[in-house]
Amino acid sequence: MGRTLAEKVWDEHVVRSHEGEPDLLYIDLHLIHEVTSPQAFDGLRLAGRSVRRPDLTIATEDHNIPTTDLDKPIADLVSRTQVETLRRNCEEFGVRLHPMGDIDQGIVHVVGPQLGLTQPGMTIVCGDSHTATHGAFGSIAFGIGTSEVEHVLATQSLSQARPKMMAVEVVGDLPAGSTAKDLILALITQETTGGGQGYIVEYRGDAIRALSMEARMTICNMSIEWGAKAGLIAPDQVTYDYLRGRPSAPTGADWDAAVAHWDSLVTDDDAEFDKVITIDASTITPFVTWGTNPGQGVPLSGNVPDPASFEDDNERIAAENALTYMGLTAGTPMKDIKVDTVFIGSCTNGRIEDLRVAASLMKGHKVADDTRILVVPGSVRVRLQAEQEGLDVIFKEAGAEWRGAGCSMCLGMNPDQLMVGERAASTSNRNFEGRQGKGGRTHLVSPDVAVATGILGHLAGPADLVQLEKAGA
């Protein structure tokens, strides 16, 4: 019987397999940031261990990094200590670090692909649940806890029980005006936050093939939001075109050997998945969340649901709690919801393509009164690229704030936070209670919806902007 892409990549990385034990997997790339690594390095020191493969390890600073006053030291002393701890640890253990101020600093999941370190057929881990982003290249990539970070530092391997395999068959084509973000948000609502639990998920089908590399990263990035161990997409010409010429991509004969191997990794025709689910891309319209987990979503054209409409007790109670927290009333049209802050950025939607889309929609408009738009590039290189293309000028002319690179308001570990009761439309990945600031209220949206919302002051889609333009003309 044939094997799936994920099974092939898994099998290639088994260091040791023994009855009754999880497989010991070799890890090709270990990404590190300041938040989940200090206790791991401490563990190494206590045990007198070293980093086994500093040459397969790379660190950057992202979660705590301010996006303003970049020329000054980090004002929050606790944040500063954490960042300085990472610097000391990287120095002591010989790990390459891209600190604040470095041209390759940025969100760890933007930096890896940008450097060409993320390639097909790899195993990639990071102490961050959005590591599945790298699965867009056809790698098995997943988030780990700090004990596992220590384990990988010490052994370059990880004990892992083999997950089950799931295929998400995306049939049909995404309509114009609908994006990869809308597709993944709709899928998470369809499958709920636990639907992918125990599975590595392969996103397949023509609609996936038609996506750019960065849109594929948006899809894989949110695999964890429906509970999947990892999400991946088979490598193809789109992948190779994106990768070729990047600093760490293979060259010459190595490139040819690599591509030949990567081509062989795609799922065999006779491979069997443990589970197959289907979603029709042609039915996808702009999609937003109304609640406090990423599975509580609805089309932008819909209404806030009535908790009584949920049959499952847990879901009904969760919906009641969510509406209370979000300050929403059942039946309210989503487009009537006024928004205070729009956040464009994060490892989900903070790459150059996202910023290009945002700029193209924002051009010639002004941010609504009483609303602010923050545009936070995913990395310093994304920021520089955007400035080279003049995107920053468009943002600033519209009245949006153009910031430095980092995780920023996605989780508000830096000063970019919502106030109590403040409502945001955010291109990030989590709408949990307090995620973007204590008492803050988050609606997850695509960059397209984010821009339209920021200009109109309430949840809105690109089609509403066209209406505005017509009315103006």
Added chain:
Amino acid sequence: MEKFTTHTGVAVPLRRSNVDTDQIIPAHWLKKVTRDGFEDGLFEAWRKDPEFVLNRPVYADATVLVAGPDFGTGSSREHAVWALQNFGFKVVVSPRFADIFRGNSGKSGLLAAQVDDKVVQRLWDHLDANPGATVSLDLVNRTVRAGEGVDAIEDSFTIDDYTRWRLLEGLDDVGITLSHEEDIVTYEAARPAYKPVTL
């Protein structure tokens, strides 16, 4: 890591599903660089509500948390496990755990006992009727018990064999792997030349 065989302790009914790790320990606590001192951040936002179950004096010494499905979703932060442990919890019982949370629990010595939905419902009802009642977990036999007489609750819980063995023995994962170092060396010798390096 301490060995875990059996545990009996005061159990808290947390009648919520989808308890994500941002609720268990909010992000601003993650700036700490130690593994301890997270107890005051545990469920920080919910504990501001005086009615929140964990604020009741009867649960001051609780060691078992009984929660709804999809416990520990979201962020990979192991700080969520440390916060529960720092507060005094030894066990979390839920019908379904998020993968990363369950993995982190096993590494840090917190028992994540997966039970049937109905068991959680029965435990919640029992605990609400008898505030301060205890729940017992037996890792050797994988059983959960509460109450006495005709109303006693006794059922099995699920945990994978390997994690169970490591918890029972109190074994350090890195140590186990390093005992197979020659397998790692052999594997490394055969890795393709085109694989990327960072240095």
